[in-house]
Amino acid sequence: MAKRKVVDIENRIPQLKEQRRRRTNRRLISYIIVFFLLIACIVYLQSPLSNVQSVSVDGNTEATSESVIEASGLLNDVNMWNLDQEAREGRIEANPAISSATISRTGLTSTSITIEEHAIVAFMYENDEYIPLLDTGERLDRIESTPAEAPIMRDFSSDSLQRELVTELSKLSTQVSERISDIRHTPVENDSGRITLFMTDGFTVSSTVRNFASRMATYPAVVSQLDASVEGVVHMRMNPYFEPANALEEGELEEGEEVGES
Known part of the structure; x- marks a missing residue:
């Protein structure tokens, strides 16, 4: 009958402590990363970095792009994640030439306005x-x-x-x-x-x-x-x-x- 390998418990204890320390460190690093990501998100959302920086207009012929953007108010320090699209689309549609307007996010700081006009x-x-x-x-x-x-x-x-x-x-x-x-x-x-x-x-x-x-x-x-x-x-x-x-x-x-x- 083959002899079973016996591991001395005194030799095993240091290995267990090292494994526990590594797991603790990894967990701590994960918490720190998540914490700083949350801080970065809060700073981003509260800073001008999250404001709309560019607006493109598509589908317009009679209404000028400038007048559409001005009616939308999107370039007036508007946060990308609080666009209030329905109200802004309504202001654009007040133009008699426009039958419908749709505002969409196209990037972290860019939006687009798609226009349909009356014939x-x-x-x-x-x-x-x-x-x-x-x-x-x-x-x-x-x-x-x-x-x-x-x-x-x-x-x-x-x-x-x-x-x-x-x-x-x-x-x-x-x-x-x-x-x-x-x-x-x-x-x-x-x-x-x-x-x-x-x-x-x-x-x-x-x-x-x-x-x-x-x-x-x-x-x-x-x-x-x-x-x-x-x-x-x-x-x-x-x-x-x-x-x-x-x-x-x-x-x-x-x-x-x-x-x-x-």
């Missing part, structure tokens, strides 16, 4: 200037250059008629709205909402403000059957039809619907 559906021409009209009916600041991305409305003196047409324009498909260049208010005795449109495809259209979007829905199909070389007016009211220019001059063609129909 510009037309420009009102007044006093040699162009006023952007939003799909909400609100107006933005005037611009002097000729806009290209939306129809230009002219000769509208009634605010209610302007708003009604803006609402109708916001309902149009892109296929139709992109073909409209100018819209002129051309009222007649029994139709105060009569309008004349000059299209980018060369046609002239006569319609009315009431239910304008639904009346224009079939426009692409209607003009696809017409000869673009023949001048005339496309009547987009109850029953669409084309009236050649020579018929307009000679009065040979009768309208396909009652003039006052709207």
Whole structure:
């Protein structure tokens, strides 16, 4: 039978003491590290080091980045971990051009503001200037250059008629709205909402403000059957039809619907 190795307890005791001392030291070092990390976090949170240092703005076209950042107030000694996002987003959305704003943290001291804007559906021409009209009916600041991305409305003196047409324009498909260049208010005795449109495809259209979007829905199909070389007016009211220019001059063609129909 093999002899069992006997360890002298007097030799073992120093080893046990050393192991215990090492465990104690490791535990103490861990506590010290955690303590200083907590102190560092407290100092960081209470110091300007934790304030927002940079703000980026995405998605804005009409609203300037400067105005968005100013409305947010994020660069006014705001702590990164106390942004109060909902209140700040509400202040940004007070801008009539902005439909929604979302504030996000992107780093230890950086944030981003993502913007969604209301669509510009037309420009009102007044006093040699162009006023952007939003799909909400609100107006933005005037611009002097000729806009290209939306129809230009002219000769509208009634605010209610302007708003009604803006609402109708916001309902149009892109296929139709992109073909409209100018819209002129051309009222007649029994139709105060009569309008004349000059299209980018060369046609002239006569319609009315009431239910304008639904009346224009079939426009692409209607003009696809017409000869673009023949001048005339496309009547987009109850029953669409084309009236050649020579018929307009000679009065040979009768309208396909009652003039006052709207």
